[in-house]
Amino acid sequence: MKLLTVLYLGLLLCLGASLPLGDVTSADGGAHDATLPDRCDGIEFDAITPDEKGNTIFFKGEHLWKGFHGPAELSNELFKELDDDHNIGHVDAAFRMHNPENHDEHDHVYFFLDDKVFRYYNQTLENGYPKPIQDDFPGVPSHLDAAVECPKGECAANSVLFFKVTHDALTGHDVHVYDIDTKLIKTKTWSHLPVCTSALRWLEHYYCLHGHNFTRFNPVSGEVSGNYPKDARHYFMKCPNFGHGGDYKIPKCSEVKIDAITTDEQGKKYFFAGPIYMRLDSHRDGLHAFPITSAWKEMINGVDAVFSYNDKTYMIKDDQVYIYKSDAHNTLIEGYPRTLKEELGIEGHVDAAFVCPNKDTVHIIQGSMIRDVDLSATPRAVTRDFPLPFSDVDAALCSQEGVDVFKGPSYYHYDNAFTLAVTRIAPVPEKITPAMMGCQE
Template identity: 40%
Template sequence: MRVLTTALCLAWALALACAHPLIHSKQQAAGGGHPHGAETPGNDTGESPRQREGGRVTDLAQLCADESGFDATTLSENGTMLFFRGEEVWESSWRDPRPHVRPLHTSWPELSGPVDAALRLPLRQHPGHSHGLYLFQGEQVWAYADGQLLPGFPRRVEDEFPGVPGGLDAAVECPAEECGGESILFFKGDEVWAFDVSLRVTKPRVWPGLGPCGAALRWLERFYCLRGTGFQRFHPLTGPLSPARTRDLRDYFIPCPGRGHGQGNASWGDAGEPCSQMPFQALLSDDTGRIYAFRGNLSFRLDSLRDGLHAWPVGQSWPGLEGEVDAAFAWEGRSYLIQGSQVSAFLSGQGHRPVLGYPRPLQDELGVPSADAAFTCPGSAQLYLISGSSIRTVDLSQTPRWAGPAVPLPHDAVDGAMCTSDGVFLFHGPRFARYDGVGELLAAREPAALGSISARFLGCPQ
């Protein structure tokens, strides 16, 4: 079984970075833009000596035994995970999860030696570029867009980010919707600073209990402080979560045999691969704009291509839920997941907190025994339930709720359904049919033209 191919995108990046036992050391830059003078031995291929000697090392036992940490970590402009260690950078993309390691200077020739911190930021002041990559080293910072060094860089850290010292340990971006204004969090020892990007003001944060961070990462709206093989989640406004828990990367993000979360990764098979063409049993577009797809006992985020596509067991994202999801819909800040004759409800915000009183029998909640697919459209209280080749309507604003008469559909079977501002989508196998709206769907006598789910929603090659 292709164990590594089924791991999470983040798991890949962490696993790859752990595949070689390198010495972890954050050296302080002593002036100059290139404080670390050691150069990787030259070669025409850009490969590191280890690659030439033995090829890519993916021995799971070796990477699971590695205790090393990282100098810096971030997502690139196109969603590739980047992990920096010493003179090298490791990368992994869900589109190409094979191990990739290269000398730092092959991608950023202006740099050599360890990177102290890294982050990805929107480049609103640079037309033509959506996001840029900032790399910190000693007292200086380099900014890149589309692989090219931006004019005026490198600059002193304090000149680019007033009030922020050099010699940082970690940095991570914080979007406006999560920090009350677009911000950057900087870490140095036990000290934390929040830099307001618009106001260009730096304020200290007092977060006892978080401790030094060797690297920091924002991933799918969650924030992580990394130390060695351990990590701790924190909130960007209040600091460490209570109770503070340090967890081992190898139990969550590295598919180590017999260990925690990683043990599940090894059994996902093609279900964990976004582009595997396996069907999704349910899809959900919630009130926050997030889109989820359910396959087996896994769920994917489909609206987060810039952060990669990642499979998680449903119980990790939807607390208390186990097994396959048959249908899903959202209404008034809640997400409803149907499993057989039961329906569970969760608050649609971050964390998916379960709603008290659920799960409930689907018959009591909606007046139907089961459903193959379900969807609501933005701003509407009408729920549409599909079973076999027919569709029924439920007015969610009414109590009690009861399904109306069945109306035939031009589809013999449907795995899942979803309604967004782009239209109504019905999914079956690896294909989907799109309709401009519910009216067009209900009036259709023949199925709409079919498209590829993986190409349209997952960005997979045709």
């Protein structure tokens, strides 16, 4: 497991692209020209946005960084038209459009320079751009400070938040909430926020970046909960002596070995390996790994198996079961952990566990056996068990497409849980792919 820990810590906030630009090693994890800026020195970014592929792009002056690690490069080498007419040397604000009803706009990236807007897709400027901001976003002011997308469900409608300081202020913004469908604007004043020079939506949370710090805020009310500001170098880039810095590499798919995998009732898909977990459904924000304890603080020794049921996440480690509410805070339910015997009526090491959609049975794999436990019964106990055609399983997941059983860098696919239980010959194993786990070929 020590090897796995090293391999998977390499995923911690370092899945962005990097381009070597010279022969000087940067603090940010790559070789580059010594004249280029280093964001690990503590930079106040002009703009931040994800692109259509989930890579997060950071802008400062005439430079940008693509991803959470790697050296700087010139902005106009990737987006060559940005300086053609303006010679401004910076981007005021940027965001990725969330408008699934309009495929001509959805996932396209908008850059704002003075009173002009540029729209790109796949690093290509679209026809008709640049154009005045008012042509695309009537009522939105020029010389913006920051912008960020806000999908319906997180805001009242598919919206864009535009930040603009309208007077000489040390804190606070006028925030222009632009409704994408109606093109109407509501203006709010959030005087409690710092002056945001950039803003970012990342994994359904919203961040105001200011100086080398950030403050997380509610996109509807602007409310700030928690201890802020925090240093962005601990979270949004890989820097030595900050957060998860270090010279780690993304593992190859042939090296992948997971401990557990599950999908909750909100469709959030997680895998666990050693001390880390990753959201697999968050490809629009890029794939990012975090310590398990950052979300489930009691799980200090990793997990053996995880499954989701009735808006709760069941985490099994050794002979203990931890049950968490599947809410924003992953709250441990009072009275837990309890023993496997008390909670599920079983004993012994659990290799994997899964629940199929809209079912009340958890299928528990122990060695070369699969055991069914009715979660709707009280007390819970094994209702039936079956032998498996293999052992040493790492994890298993059930979805509408069937059941996948993971073993090392391979997995076995079954049409459903019943087929898994009664088939005596294992299917041909398939290889884990980069699309599944964010690993390298």
